Amino acid sequence: xxxPDSPKRQTANAPRKPQVGASTHKVSLKDxxxxxxxxxxxxxxxxxxxxxxxxxxSIMTWLVIAISLTLPGAMWMTLDNLSQLSNRFQASGxxxxxxxxAVQDTQAQQLLSCIxxxxxxxxxxxxSADDALAEFRASSGLGEALDLLPENPLPGVIVVEPELALxxxxxxxxxxxxxxxxxxxxxxxxxxxxxxxxxxxxxxxRIVWVMGALLALGILLVVGNTIRLSIAARVDEIxxxxxxxxxxAWVRRPFLYxxxxxxxxxxxxxxxxxxxxxxxxxxxxxxxxALYGSEYRLLPLSAGAALVLLLGAMLLGWLGAWxxxxxxxxxxxx
Amino acid sequence: MPMVRFDGVSKSYPGGKEALSKVSFExxxxxxxxxxxxxxxGKSTLLKLMLQMERPSKGQVFVDGDCVNTMKSSLVxxxxxxxxxxxxxxxxxxxxSVYDNVAMPLLIAGYQxxxxxxxxxxxxxxxxxxxxxxxxxxxxSGGEQQRVGIARAVVNKPxxxxxxxxxxxxxxxxxxxxxxxxxxxxxxxxxxxIATHDIPLIERMxxxxxxxxxGSLHDSGGQRAGFERGDHVRT
Numbered sequence: 001x002x003x004p005d006s007p008k009r010q011t012a013n014a015p016r017k018p019q020v021g022a023s024t025h026k027v028s029l030k031d032x033x034x035x036x037x038x039x040x041x042x043x044x045x046x047x048x049x050x051x052x053x054x055x056x057x058s059i060m061t062w063l064v065i066a067i068s069l070t071l072p073g074a075m076w077m078t079l080d081n082l083s084q085l086s087n088r089f090q091a092s093g094x095x096x097x098x099x100x101x102a103v104q105d106t107q108a109q110q111l112l113s114c115i116x117x118x119x120x121x122x123x124x125x126x127x128s129a130d131d132a133l134a135e136f137r138a139s140s141g142l143g144e145a146l147d148l149l150p151e152n153p154l155p156g157v158i159v160v161e162p163e164l165a166l167x168x169x170x171x172x173x174x175x176x177x178x179x180x181x182x183x184x185x186x187x188x189x190x191x192x193x194x195x196x197x198x199x200x201x202x203x204x205x206r207i208v209w210v211m212g213a214l215l216a217l218g219i220l221l222v223v224g225n226t227i228r229l230s231i232a233a234r235v236d237e238i239x240x241x242x243x244x245x246x247x248x249a250w251v252r253r254p255f256l257y258x259x260x261x262x263x264x265x266x267x268x269x270x271x272x273x274x275x276x277x278x279x280x281x282x283x284x285x286x287x288x289x290a291l292y293g294s295e296y297r298l299l300p301l302s303a304g305a306a307l308v309l310l311l312g313a314m315l316l317g318w319l320g321a322w323x324x325x326x327x328x329x330x331x332x333x334x
Numbered sequence: 335m336p337m338v339r340f341d342g343v344s345k346s347y348p349g350g351k352e353a354l355s356k357v358s359f360e361x362x363x364x365x366x367x368x369x370x371x372x373x374x375x376g377k378s379t380l381l382k383l384m385l386q387m388e389r390p391s392k393g394q395v396f397v398d399g400d401c402v403n404t405m406k407s408s409l410v411x412x413x414x415x416x417x418x419x420x421x422x423x424x425x426x427x428x429x430x431s432v433y434d435n436v437a438m439p440l441l442i443a444g445y446q447x448x449x450x451x452x453x454x455x456x457x458x459x460x461x462x463x464x465x466x467x468x469x470x471x472x473x474x475s476g477g478e479q480q481r482v483g484i485a486r487a488v489v490n491k492p493x494x495x496x497x498x499x500x501x502x503x504x505x506x507x508x509x510x511x512x513x514x515x516x517x518x519x520x521x522x523x524x525x526x527x528i529a530t531h532d533i534p535l536i537e538r539m540x541x542x543x544x545x546x547x548x549g550s551l552h553d554s555g556g557q558r559a560g561f562e563r564g565d566h567v568r569t
Contacts, residue, residue, distance in 0.1 A: 244419075
């Protein structure tokens with residue numbers, strides 16, 4: 001913009017007659033910075049337009065990137081949902097606190113109110129030895145055999161429901177502290193299957209990471225190769241620009257932006273694919289959960305995860321382009 | 335400080351072929367000179383040395399006081415922005431308009447678009463191609479393409495203008511027109527060196543001649559004009 005109020009501009013504009021002179025035009029730092037920013041903008045738009053005007057070649061690359069991202073993305077979403085689900089299971093796991101046989105019901109009631117006031121406890125329920133026996137008698141059908149016993153073999157039980165949001169280690173800690181109570185004989189907490197589930201989830205997560213890393217490498221190769229082809233197609237242009245004073249950074253720039261766009265569009269397409277996948281699956285999952293009397297809903301990809309997906313894809317595209325540019329560009333000299 | 339100084343410059347290629355041998359000369363600021371010699375005499379090599387497109391095997395090349403052959407590669411772009419080059423095959427890009435071709439050095443140098451537009455028009459005007467901005471160079475005649483190449487070479491107001499066989503494919507009339515164009519740039523202070531083997535043309539025009547013969551340089555002397563210096567030219 002040649003603002004007429006800028007004195008610098010005016011001196012630059014003043015010698016109109018000799019349009020080509022030996023005096024070089026000095027570009028001020030501010031102008032240089034502006035020019036640099038504009039150049040970036042220009043290159044960014046230009047490279048995107050270039051990709052969009054030749055969509056056939058770009059679409060393949062975009063789809064390859066999108067699919068490479070969608071596979072680990074979908075697995076990650078599944079795992080995320082499973083671990084959410086497993087947290088629910090774990091939270092609903094109540095524990096049975098068996099009292100020593102000598103403990104009287106009144107003492108048990110004292111203990112009950114003591115446990116009820118502990119942190120992380122949602123609900124407590126006392127089943128006295130007599131109640132337990134009556135229940136056992138009713139459910140087992142061993143009524144007469146039980147009558148033969150000289151005394152009630154069953155201990156009193158306090159059933160402790162931990163709070164829903166209590167993390168697993170806190171549940172275990174609660175069980176441990178109950179175990180140390182003198183009136184408590186043993187505490188039973190069925191976590192073995194949960195442990196197995198968690199181990200399985202951890203393993204699956206590791207597999208997702210390894211797969212993700214391999215597919216990321218695939219994206220690097222695909223973008224790198226696409227950029228290599230586009231460098232090869234623009235050899236003349238690169239030679240001419242270097243000849244008229246283009247820096248290496250200037251020559252690299254359009255290719256790096258191209259990589260960035262590949263990554264970004266690939267990431268967006270992948271996000272759309274994941275959203276479609278979620279929409280297709282979430283209905284049936286809800287129906288299934290309803291059959292089990294649960295209100296479980298499949299979680300969509302969170303905004304944060306979507307952002308990570310997009311930025312990660314852009315980074316991969318940029319890195320792939322960088323890798324290709326470093327390998328091929330220095331060979332092209334005027 | 336001369337615009338160009340060659341100091342005992344030799345250039346040999348792998349395989350032992352010596353393109354230049356112990357070439358020394360100076361070009362004063364604002365001077366106009368021809369570089370002649372049979373094809374393969376090393377004219378292009380000599381020009382390329384000034385842009386660090388090649389490096390000498392021996393000796394030193396100075397442009398605007400800077401030693402080109404030892405220049406860090408990060409500074410080479412700045413050197414090339416000071417030097418305009420015109421090629422026989424003009425090196426235009428046919429995937430863009432005349433305007434975009436000419437504007438390229440300005441965009442690289444970081445000019446504002448408005449300022450660049452002004453300069454592109456001025457450069458096109460100076461080569462008589464105003465109004466050709468939107469055309470594709472492929473639609474233009476050989477002489478017009480060459481003039482677009484010249485406009486691109488001068489658009490950034492270089493201190494030094496080099497031309498490698500700029501009239502190689504043109505008929506004598508057009509060639510003379512192009513040469514007059516170069517003279518006009520010299521008149522506004524640009525140092526001009528033109529490599530050509532068009533002997534009749536440069537004899538008509540006079541001016542200093544640097545003659546390359548199998549890699550060795552003979553200087554016709556610093557005379558600005560005159561057919562009469564022709565007898566000094568050893569061929």
